[in-house]
Amino acid sequence: MAAAQLPEPVPIEERIEALMAQGVADAERSAAELLAIGEVVIERFVLARGLVPTEATHEGFRLLALQRQGAAGEPSFNACRESCRELVYHANLLRLEPWHPEAGRRVRLGAMIARHLMLFIDGKLEIAGLGEFCCAARPLRAAEAAGA
Amino acid sequence: MTESYRRVAYYPGCALEGTGHAYDRSTRAVGKALGLELVELDNWNCCGAMEVKNVDPKLQTYLSARNLAIAEKMGFSTVMAPCNGCYHNLKKAEYDLANDPGSTAVNERLSAKAGHAAYRSGKVATIHALDWIKQTIGEEGLKVRVKNSLAGLRIANYYGCMYTRPRHIFPEKDKGTGSESTAKPHFMDDLLAAAGAECVEYPLKTACCGGAHTLSDSDTSTKLVLNLLTTAEACGAEVIATECPTCHTGLEMHQVRAEKVLGKKTSVKILYFTQLLGMALGLSRRRVGVQENLSDASALLTARRLG
Numbered sequence: 524m525a526a527a528q529l530p531e532p533v534p535i536e537e538r539i540e541a542l543m544a545q546g547v548a549d550a551e552r553s554a555a556e557l558l559a560i561g562e563v564v565i566e567r568f569v570l571a572r573g574l575v576p577t578e579a580t581h582e583g584f585r586l587l588a589l590q591r592q593g594a595a596g597e598p599s600f601n602a603c604r605e606s607c608r609e610l611v612y613h614a615n616l617l618r619l620e621p622w623h624p625e626a627g628r629r630v631r632l633g634a635m636i637a638r639h640l641m642l643f644i645d646g647k648l649e650i651a652g653l654g655e656f657c658c659a660a661r662p663l664r665a666a667e668a669a670g671a
Numbered sequence: 672m673t674e675s676y677r678r679v680a681y682y683p684g685c686a687l688e689g690t691g692h693a694y695d696r697s698t699r700a701v702g703k704a705l706g707l708e709l710v711e712l713d714n715w716n717c718c719g720a721m722e723v724k725n726v727d728p729k730l731q732t733y734l735s736a737r738n739l740a741i742a743e744k745m746g747f748s749t750v751m752a753p754c755n756g757c758y759h760n761l762k763k764a765e766y767d768l769a770n771d772p773g774s775t776a777v778n779e780r781l782s783a784k785a786g787h788a789a790y791r792s793g794k795v796a797t798i799h800a801l802d803w804i805k806q807t808i809g810e811e812g813l814k815v816r817v818k819n820s821l822a823g824l825r826i827a828n829y830y831g832c833m834y835t836r837p838r839h840i841f842p843e844k845d846k847g848t849g850s851e852s853t854a855k856p857h858f859m860d861d862l863l864a865a866a867g868a869e870c871v872e873y874p875l876k877t878a879c880c881g882g883a884h885t886l887s888d889s890d891t892s893t894k895l896v897l898n899l900l901t902t903a904e905a906c907g908a909e910v911i912a913t914e915c916p917t918c919h920t921g922l923e924m925h926q927v928r929a930e931k932v933l934g935k936k937t938s939v940k941i942l943y944f945t946q947l948l949g950m951a952l953g954l955s956r957r958r959v960g961v962q963e964n965l966s967d968a969s970a971l972l973t974a975r976r977l978g
Contacts (some may be wrong), residue, residue, distance in 0.1 A: 598837060601836055601837065602832040602836065602878075602879045603878075603879070605854060605855075605877045605878065606874075606875070606878050608854065609874040609875070612874075613874070628905075631905060632874055632902065632905060632906070635874075635875070635898060635901065635902040635905060636874050636875065636878075636902075638898050639875055639878050639879075639895065639898050639899070639902070642881075642891060642894050642895045642898060643878070643879050643881075643895065645891055645894075646879075646881055646884055646888060646891040646892075646895070
């Protein structure tokens with residue numbers, strides 16, 4: 524029986540670069556992508572700690588619920604709480620004012636916040652010995668290597 | 672305004688005697704220019720920074736409790752710490768001694784062993800340099816004292832991650848108008864705007880700079896700092912203002928490292944908020960220690976006729 528394949532790690536850096544390049548062609552889509560990138564990054568941290576990422580929302584956003592889940596028993600993880608909230612704020616701006624002359628800049632800043640979140644979690648995983656990057660979290664790779 | 676902060680005990684901490692010396696120098700100079708008095712704690716000790724708590728958190732609590740005991744013995748009810756790490760640790764000690772009997776017991780035991788009275792919570796309030804100036808002089812008080820406006824200087828204010836976290840050790844914050852916000856701090860923005868600066872909207876003002884693993888994982892720290900710098904530039908900032916020596920040094924060092932290792936050059940300058948306020952108050956660059964910074968802001972300051 525063939526070993527179950529884990530999905531390919533999401534190339535988050537490429538998605539961030541694509542978002543920055545895409546600009547504000549579709550503000551609604553950019554807003555959704557910002558939140559999706561944030562969720563994927565934190566999901567990887569939660570998975571690396573052997574937990575199931577929550578599907579719940581907090582204040583209407585799954586990203587914020589995931590951040591709270593990541594911080595449970597790991598108070599230093601709250602150092603990314605405001606970055607998550609800024610990501611939500613920028614997504615909200617894009618959704619509410621897609622026509623705004625600053626919309627392109629908001630996408631770019633949102634992408635930079637997402638990148639910071641990614642780098643922060645990269646560091647957290649490395650220090651915790653869980654992997655070198657959230658896409659390469661050790662438990663995920665170990666399971667893959669064992670053909671799980 | 673709070674008159675009781677006009678004369679406070681001063682806890683500079685280790686960083687301000689070393690890499691953050693310009694912060695110490697500019698803090699003292701600004702205080703003097705504003706008519707505020709700092710009295711340095713006698714025989715103060717290191718707060719344990721970010722390291723001791725990993726070995727023994729209660730010992731770390733004692734280290735800060737000893738400094739608070741010294742302030743109390745010197746007759747002060749307020750101690751001012753400009754470094755985010757020191758400020759955080761003093762606040763945390765205050766919280767732990769009020770809420771954790773285990774910490775209190777260790778503090779009592781070690782204080783007795785060291786031969787001094789044990790500090791009891793509630794005797795000495797800890798404030799940051801931002802609180803000190805904001806709540807003693809305030810924006811209106813600053814405006815009338817500005818001799819050399821920062822007008823036209825676009826600044827991103829970077830507070831770092833320890834000034835507001837964890838929220839429960841800062842009970843005075845998030846109390847509405849006039850208080851500091853843990854979600855979106857603004858005291859530095861308020862003070863520099865009062866000195867004429869244009870403070871840009873900066874979404875990473877409390878984001879991590881990677882300071883804790885700058886030695887163990889330098890590459891991640893460099894990438895985090897590079898993102899802070901490029902985001903500040905994307906926000907239109909010419910200067911990042913700092914209020915913590917660890918953040919400041921990290922930004923400066925990794926700006927250089929990002930160029931050398933990653934080939935990514937950024938031009939935003941890094942200055943302590945006290946250096947900027949000092950120059951706005953008419954002090955010279957030398958007086959506020961600009962020459963001690965790694966980040967060379969001299970061309971920008973000359974162009975703006977500052978200092």
